[in-house]
Amino acid sequence: MTRLFNDPAAFADEALEGFAAAHRGWVRPVTGGVVRAAGTPAGQVAVVVGGGSGHYPAFSGLVGRGLAHGAAVGNVFASPSAQQIRSVARSAHGGAGVLLMYGNYAGDVLHFGQAAERLAGDGIEARTFAVTDDISSAAPEETAKRRGIAGDLPVFKAAAAAAEEGLPLDEVLRVAEHANARTRSFGIAFSGCTLPGADHPLFTVPEARMAVGLGIHGEPGIGEESLPTADEAARLMVGALLKELPEGVDTPDGQRAAVILNGLGSVKYEELFVVYRKVAALLGDAGVDIVDPEVGELVTSFDMAGVSLTLTWLDDRLEQLWRAPADTPAYRKGAPLAQEPATEAAAPYVEEIDDSRVPDATEESRGSAAHVLAALNAVADIVDTHAGELGRIDAVAGDGDHGIGMQRGTTAALEAAVRAHDLGAGAGTVLVHAGDAWADKAGGTSGALWGTILRSLGTRLGDQDAPTAEAVAQGVSDASDAVRRLGGAEVGDKTMVDVLVPFADTLAEAAGEGLPLTEAWQRAAVTAEKAAAATADLLPRKGRARPHAEKSLGTPDAGAHSLALITRAIHGVLPDHPLDQH
Amino acid sequence: MTRLFNDPAAFADEALEGFAAAHRGWVRPVTGGVVRAAGTPAGQVAVVVGGGSGHYPAFSGLVGRGLAHGAAVGNVFASPSAQQIRSVARSAHGGAGVLLMYGNYAGDVLHFGQAAERLAGDGIEARTFAVTDDISSAAPEETAKRRGIAGDLPVFKAAAAAAEEGLPLDEVLRVAEHANARTRSFGIAFSGCTLPGADHPLFTVPEARMAVGLGIHGEPGIGEESLPTADEAARLMVGALLKELPEGVDTPDGQRAAVILNGLGSVKYEELFVVYRKVAALLGDAGVDIVDPEVGELVTSFDMAGVSLTLTWLDDRLEQLWRAPADTPAYRKGAPLAQEPATEAAAPYVEEIDDSRVPDATEESRGSAAHVLAALNAVADIVDTHAGELGRIDAVAGDGDHGIGMQRGTTAALEAAVRAHDLGAGAGTVLVHAGDAWADKAGGTSGALWGTILRSLGTRLGDQDAPTAEAVAQGVSDASDAVRRLGGAEVGDKTMVDVLVPFADTLAEAAGEGLPLTEAWQRAAVTAEKAAAATADLLPRKGRARPHAEKSLGTPDAGAHSLALITRAIHGVLPDHPLDQH
Known part of the structure; x- marks a missing residue:
């Protein structure tokens, strides 16, 4: 249920305005979205991400050092227009070309593609890349048809970190392709979501049921089952992802993976942690070494109740890019404070209090x-x-x-x-x-x-x-x-x-x-x-x-x-x- | 609705376990809660916060450099026991005493008070401090009876930053008192929340209505009204907080304030931003200079739909403490990356595209x-x-x-x-x-x-x-x-x-x-x-x-x-x- 809005038609614009006002240190509003407050360093490829509103922190919340250089922000669940994307990309352009990144949806593909053409007309070199991590949206032999969900984050981040290193546009694009090829997500949902001004949910999941592989806008999934326990949910998602390993990964045993357990909106952090507890155990059992896990709301779908698990199978290069620091409104990585050495006082205190103290008795x-x-x-x-x-x-x-x-x-x-x-x-x-x-x-x-x-x-x-x-x-x-x-x-x-x-x-x-x-x-x-x-x-x-x-x-x-x-x-x-x- | 759990009785413990597993770089689990992974620097006062589960990121998510040294974590909506608090405090103790901080609730006051007594028995100097920011929970002349809600964060942070500076225990306590005296919150709610395993909400708010000042566990508020627009909600909260200025602040005009717009669980970030847009405008109109605002979920109440506004009226000292860096699982402040200088390319691109281009026509x-x-x-x-x-x-x-x-x-x-x-x-x-x-x-x-x-x-x-x-x-x-x-x-x-x-x-x-x-x-x-x-x-x-x-x-x-x-x-x-x- 969305309750706090003014004119529903102005919701996305007003949200973007409030977001920018709250994060002046990170972003600056421009026509069509936001760019980094400090701009793109000269000679750096600009990574411009985008998509519809309603997925916060995607996409505006991911703009900042180490991640996107700009975000084009459309209306609720609607792609930004080519004009908006073009405007953001022109503002973000640092002289070395622009990589436009987005989830693989028809509207986004259309508008980002048109924007790239117009940018070329403006004399700005642009490439497009659509993330396709959702394994339940198409078969393994049709990966190009798959949707982009929470895998957006590691794929955006890999490309942006490469741009930050000063790589040229086509190499940044290759990094995006490589990261995407090794990123897989699988999600489950328990309820739909209600848009501002709507009096009923955009889509529904029957009470006490779970939609397996439901898309973040209600696109059909691959089945419906009874509501699982947290451990069962973890088993289902981990099992699905371990079944479809990327090329070059023969067995999970001995692999490293970036792990994202993503809440879609109204699943509580405490619930995510209960699920993560089992996810970590299952991946550990399979021999997977978890690198810098993220548990939280990274790509949402309004107030949809659901959760998705994303694995990016890391090689040395991808691990380096995943571990690179970032500083955005919604995603920060790297210590802002130098680590102090552990002290004597930090020695674990594990005594089971009082339990062994039994005074003599008659x-x-x-x-x-x-x-x-x-x-x-x-x-x-x-x-x-x-x-x-x-x-x-x-x-x-x-x-x-x-x-x-x-x-x-x-x-x-x-x-x-x-x-x-x-x-x-x-x-x-x-x-x-x-x-x-x-x-x-x-x-x-x-x-x-x-x-x-x-x-x-x-x-x-x-x-x-x-x-x-x-x-x-x-x-x-x-x-x-x-x-x-x-x-x-x-x-x-x-x-x-x-x-x-x-x-x-x-x-x-x-x-x-x-x-x-x-x-x-x-x-x-x-x-x-x-x-x-x-x-x-x-x-x-x-x-x-x-x-x-x-x-x-x-x-x-x-x-x-x-x-x-x-x-x-x-x-x-x-x-x-x-x-x-x- | 809480859907993802195993045994409801184990929910809080399993959530804490998963939380700790996901944040190994920040925290280490101990009996009763978590402490900083790197421990408390020797000779530093330890700030140990705590309360019931279900309020994430309060309280475990606030442990780390610049904020709490440890968190005692109780069952869902139940205070941690004196034993748990004592255990966490003993683990967090850096040799300079412990300040126990929590929201002002009967159970917490009881258990933290008992814990302080037992710590004294252990030879550890301890003080207690209950945050009382919620102005709708008692009249201005009874501030000691007020509940603690999202004001927990700035009060905890002020004390912790003072501890980080190396101040002795009683001065850290005085900082907490000072920050609390200048911190006020006001909240509204649109729905209750449902605990793990429960088949009905813990409390309810009638459809299309708003409970004004409802407590985060459903404690009674001060009234009920029709559902407001986002702008009306902003006006209500800002109005209430500007009406009760702290001692020493005669007029908001010319003041600085830390501003926290807090989502209680299932209000979406986009909604918060729409509300914040108006909050910022209204505070600006009143002459208040907003310092480092936070818009997000800082102190939640499971999946309750609601929002609260917190102002901490800053003097130079409190501003310094509020701006100090912090690095916890859920709250990070300060740049992990050195800021690069803005570039030529960062010049704003504001052209209204094509609009002025009208070729000659017959x-x-x-x-x-x-x-x-x-x-x-x-x-x-x-x-x-x-x-x-x-x-x-x-x-x-x-x-x-x-x-x-x-x-x-x-x-x-x-x-x-x-x-x-x-x-x-x-x-x-x-x-x-x-x-x-x-x-x-x-x-x-x-x-x-x-x-x-x-x-x-x-x-x-x-x-x-x-x-x-x-x-x-x-x-x-x-x-x-x-x-x-x-x-x-x-x-x-x-x-x-x-x-x-x-x-x-x-x-x-x-x-x-x-x-x-x-x-x-x-x-x-x-x-x-x-x-x-x-x-x-x-x-x-x-x-x-x-x-x-x-x-x-x-x-x-x-x-x-x-x-x-x-x-x-x-x-x-x-x-x-x-x-x-x-």
Whole structure:
């Protein structure tokens, strides 16, 4: 969906204007596009790239030292006209001729070809070159019919780096041909894109499906499949590219390749990284040495959701050109800062924190640790059982991740507790380790608070004595204080504090009356359940409000509810012989 | 929509792994996040930033020389745990203490605060600093309650650049405070975002509405309005930021500001540039001098559609820190290449091509030019009237922009023709100028072909004689030949050639029989209409296929249809006294 525009007909022009205004250090607007702000050095071949708008950073974002000398920019998804190209090329011309480069599309071929003819008429020597990297757009024996997609970048870059070296026009053209012959791309798409002012997408991909080899303007691909996992997507793309090696490359093993994992618009960088993780592993397995990979949006198609993988199989010459520095608005290579030497302090810090620190414990406390394990087991179980419900409650006014976060935390807490117990830890240390693991894995606010609860309780119980009801009650009170201090919430704010405080108070009162732990805990658990239910009548305090918190009236707080569930679950596994009767 | 993932619970970890694999030159993974690959120089304060995943390039993408020394990376939208932060900080520590920096969110405040305490326990001096730039999240008198959004970047950068200078910890902290006090952001959003594995968005914004000040995790904003134009969006954001100037800035006039126009995820770069165009103009109007603007995705919120504007009001010190070089995976500043001097060849090329070149014309040809104007007027009218229909026909199997493209072309052609006619051009020159303008403004394949049609016709007619029917027919035949040569299509390929060739042939035949132009044209126009209708029975030739071209069976070709419409419209304005009877 394109939402931010003024007159749709002016979109491409206004975008180019804003782009140029934001990048004055790199580019200067001219009729038809942009050229380098500092111009083309005299006697250097000018590489002028171009194509329709909607593919940013192609094409204007690739203008600058080490890459293009100019970009002709057409309307949305429409080739620039021959006049525009001619104008840009004349501005970019440094006296040594112009190489016009573009993706292989009918409109571009037409206009760039006409522009070259007119430039010849102007006395400027010009050559044209169309990039043809998309292997799904035509068969291997018809490579000249293939489209140009993200392979534009390495092919443009190779030619531009050669121009930067001062090579003459026809040699720059030969470099482009050589780079293109060794560059292959393969893409998949999950959605189309919507142009400015349009009320429906230019093309569509069915929900939960993937178009294999779909072109960047919706040109037909080679098939449709179910939505893959990230790893499957990586396998599909790597597999397709390893199947069609360029001439002169018999096996991937031992080869070097420039790798570009390109997002087409609305795929997130995080998703690209998840896919790249597997791409790198698969190429590594095949024996390919990855050189200077690029993961990001290099050639887009508006807000299309899709991803493509490009490999340029490098020989020494192409590797040198790929590694050459570049400085454009959207593509920078080479260090702007001299590298400082690594320091002593940079030595990797890999200690698994606290994990091996298990203080001595008494037999009694180690025995109680088994009960702690049982309790944490029950906690993990109850959270697992109710994770969906907790998520739904949280989603009413929050971000809906309470169930997932609690699952992560309780699972990690149980694992850490088992580990500590195996190492002979007492009840206190088991709880402290469990709390740290909970906070560590769950993250977020609830992770921090639950980590604190377990840590407070563990610190109070220690590793010496078997826990008494009083000690447990005191530990819970410590936890209640710590949570209020850390989280800054008070009773009535519609948080877990609404349950934790009365639970702690009731437990302390009951323990003070001399009740055994199971009975005291039972009374406190009932209080907790009532308090959790009562949070449905509350509005969160202003300033502590979670998203759309006002919507949550009538629904209990998720953190309060999960705490009540947990107190109940723990009661179910408290030993028949209460701890204080050991 | 997040589509590319494996196990949703592993998403953040896998993304971090892939990120680190793709950026080995910059970062090294450690427990809990990443640190600079080259480590922290000995004796330098380490700036460790962090927060939840889903905000890339925040936070891992900002690690490198001139910016952060390390990033602690939590789960999706969840703070990293104190343990993770502590681990990253210990790895990044260069012996001079650590400044922990993050956006002001409850979970982050909790965990970073706990981490600082534990680091103190480890013997590492640590300070914490929460960025609070989002002015819509709390009132001016409660700035400490404000959230941190894209202002993270300039505040992190100021502190890091100060650390890079070798300042001690407390002075680096003071720089952070100073930068934060002069940094303000304001954002708008159009959609929520969907987390990995979720089947519905985390939060939503109603269709065609805009949430003003919505937080990056869906925290409530300050209102909801209709979807603005790009210029209105710019006005809203600039207006809000100019209303709340920081202490010490009485009027924007004469001030310098770092400007960040930040995309939240699925807003396209082109849209950002359109908005930036107006932002720059408005700030210029207010007297603000923009220093090194950044337009792009700097702090995102998964695939949320939204945009925020950040201003850091610069004094000399902050400007120096903002301009300092940086080299991180996602943020690079400073030239990797020495600037070459501008050359003669770089002189701007601004000639409005051909526009002033009007050869002498006879009175007769100038008279005919008036008829050409009338014809172009009729062409523009008929295209305007049918633009929607042409778009719909084209959308069946193409990209649906034929109507818009033809409108752009015919409008530009008419304007150029009027201009040429005003300058005294003859019929031939008027047509050539009109053709060039058509190709120039419409772009795309059809723009190139129509430009060629008018140019061919104009070249044949010349500026001397009043056009005869024979000359017009010969010009149309020239156009038909040129279109086939340029476009590579033949009759039967389901393109405009299916109409142009029989139209040209019939016109030539009728003119050859001695018919006056209106009658010859009438006969040819009937042929054209039939030929256009007949394209509905054709399938495009393989290899020339437009997207999903097979769907177009039963629908005429849009280019063929518009050509037939145009021949009919021109017939309607041919002079009562046919040209050849003058």
